[in-house]
Amino acid sequence: MPCEPEEPAPTTATPRAAAALRKPPLSRGERPCAGLVGLSSEAAALVRNELASEGCDALVCDGADDLVARLRGGAFDLVLADVDALGLGPGEFTARVKREAPQAVVVVASQDGTAAAAVGALRAGACDYLLKPLRAEDLRERLRQALARRRLGLSVRQRTLRLAYVNELSGSFSASLDLHEVLRTAAGALRTLADFDLAAAVLREPAGDTSRVYPLTPGAEALWPSPVRVPVAESALCESFHGNQPRLLADLRREALPRDLATLGRDGFCSLLLLPLVSKQAAIGAVALASRSPGAFDASDLDLLQHVSDHLASAVVNARLYSELKTLSANLEDTVRERTREASEVRQRLESLLETAGDAIITVDLEYRIRSWNHGAEQILGHTRVDTLGKSICSLASGEAARSQLARVLALAVEGETSASVETTWVRRDRKEATLSLTASPIVGSGEQLVGVLVIARDITEQQRLQEELFHSEKLASIGQLAAGVAHQINNPLGAISGRAQMLLRLSGPPDPDFLREQLGKIRADCARITETVNDLLGFARKTDTVKQRAHLGILVDETLEMVRHGLSAQKVRIERCYADHLPPILASANHLRQLFANLITNALDAMPDGGTLTITTRLLPATDERPEPAVEVAFADTGTGIAPEDMARIFEPFFTTKPAGQGTGLGLAVAKRIVDFHNGRIDVESELGLGTTFTVQFPVG
Structure with a gap:
């Protein structure tokens, strides 16, 4: 009833345990040894014979106490016991052996064929449970499995021990920042883990294309002459440097050697292991181990020794950095003092600039x-x-x-x-x-x-005052353009008033009271129209109050359209309104926006001398990542002549105009841009020559 191989407990090691880290035999001698106890002479002879066929010795012990005493000394790799002869239960015997030698592989033989007996032994740590009488055909395979288990356990424990040692090396390497001390530590670690006759570290110099040989054993300078040039044609060292991969030459006598290894072959070396030293994915050197024995290194050596090389590479980099740091520290105080003085001067200048800033x-x-x-x-x-x-x-x-x-x-x-x-x-x-x-x-x-x-x-009080003056100047210029339309709006009701007055004067008799009341009411309505028109014009001409109040875009646009109604009619320009419902108000200066809209509408009229369509659209824009608040938008799209592409970049510049001399001040769009900026808004223009222009203005919701 064999069991699965158990997982060995992790084993730690220190450099003092170095002798135990090299590839040991299975036990104290070259051959494994089994301890037999409680077996009859016939059974013992049978077991000895089967173990001998597996290359294992056997020793008969005088009772359980003798067996345990020998186990404490590490005498046996395997224990086979007849527990019936010892007068002990299978589980009891196994537990006693495991207490004294936890790593022992125990095989129990008994006449008790119950499941409880077998399970008790296996739970206590037995590897196998054999029923007597022992038969040669069963015994051979069961003992082979037990020995294989022992070999596997020793192999895993050995590798765990070596890995633990390699991991502890990081502390040994970091204990010193002197390069030569680091290399001495590396030499000791490599000697602990592998058998070789010659070792050297070849380190690439920080600057240039040369490397230096550092002997790790006497006579290692013979590996390569120093300095070594990198790269070297047909060089094993070059391959190790540039491939970042270890290279194993198991038998130099059978290899076509690169020229940099020819000396090794002539001096009787048979095996060579090249381990790259890699830091940040770049080779900084290599470790070379040479042995006079063929096949001295195998894959397990390659893995563990590469770990040592990785620790060494980090330690070499740290040692070099420390050396550079020592060199730099000689000038560090002067540098710091100079930088401190400069920083103090900069701080003083900065404080002076801040203090004198307007x-x-x-x-x-x-x-x-x-x-x-x-x-x-x-x-x-x-x-x-x-x-x-x-x-x-x-x-x-x-x-x-x-x-x-x-x-x-x-x-x-x-x-x-x-x-x-x-x-x-x-x-x-x-x-x-x-x-x-x-x-x-x-x-x-x-x-x-x-x-x-x-x-x-x-x-910006004075700047704003000058800006208001500029706004007002442009407004007065706009009034001149509006004069014809205003005169027409006043002239029509004045004509009606004059006609009704003349009619009343021509009456021959007393007028009918109802007729008189009707005519006077119409005269009063015409006077109200004149008053409203004059007040609108005066309001537009008045210097603008910069106080912002809640205002509705659609209402302000309609008021502005009323002021320029005559110009629209005279030029046969049709107005299309596409207003969104329930637009929220904005925080704005109403007069500013009337002036803005008047400038944009006037520009559209100038672009459509032969008539056309001006479409005015309003809509609500939701908040976005670029615009964290919602906004309202009004767009003025005409079907006029359009703006030339080369003029688009300059249309908002003061005094820039494409109109003939004497027409326009060149301030209309510049003032429009200032008004939009004053309201934290945005104005954009799109135009296509011959098809028309669209000005789009956005304002944050008030």
């Missing part, structure tokens, strides 16, 4: 507490550095709108936006108002970790 430059932490406050911030925002450090920057903003806008750009910067900006009205400490352009950017520290926010505030 803009307000402020840094805050992730809780928006102020950490720095330059002189520009004192001048623009009206608060001193002493008053602000440590306070929340949002607490300095006056009014809910300013605080909300500031908090929004700070949040965008914290989320990673590199340049979040907003324009807001800031009330200084002296109660004076200033229009500021605020920009917030993330401050990233070591490890790409966000540590704060940089806030730059620029006073």
